Amino acid sequence: MREYSSKEMKLLRENPYTYKVTKHHLFFTVEFKEAFWRGYQAGTTPRKLLVDLGYDLSLFKQKQIDSIVQRIKKEAESGQGFSEGINNLNRKRLAVKNLPVSNELLWNEVKYLRQEVEFIKKILKRGK
Secondary structure, three states, X not given: OOOOOHHHHHHHXXXXXXXXXXXXXXXXXXXXXXXXXHHHHOOOOHHHHHHXXXXXXXXXXXXXXXXXXXXXXXXXXXXXXXXXXXXXXXXXXXXXXXXXXXHHHHHHHHHHHHHXXXXXXXXXXXXX
């Protein structure tokens, strides 16, 4: 796993599309994910998208770029839209480790669970 130096972390934090950065993780804003996904679907390469969105490519190895693409693709295709910082799967994993979870993430989960309940109610109603 790549470890960012304090200088690299400072550089990443200066980018408006960076939601949060730690020694081992870089989290992106919803705006970044939306712009990246639009560009990716239009055929722009991930490397060019990162540069266009203000990131220095020397901070990313190919494996990390591939991971960014996969995570954004997974969020886009989830039907839940993009989330700020981390997606729901990662949030659940972090919550299990007793790491703090933002109120916004919890609120998004509440809204999602309410939608699921309404969907289940409709299914049950049709079954009667």
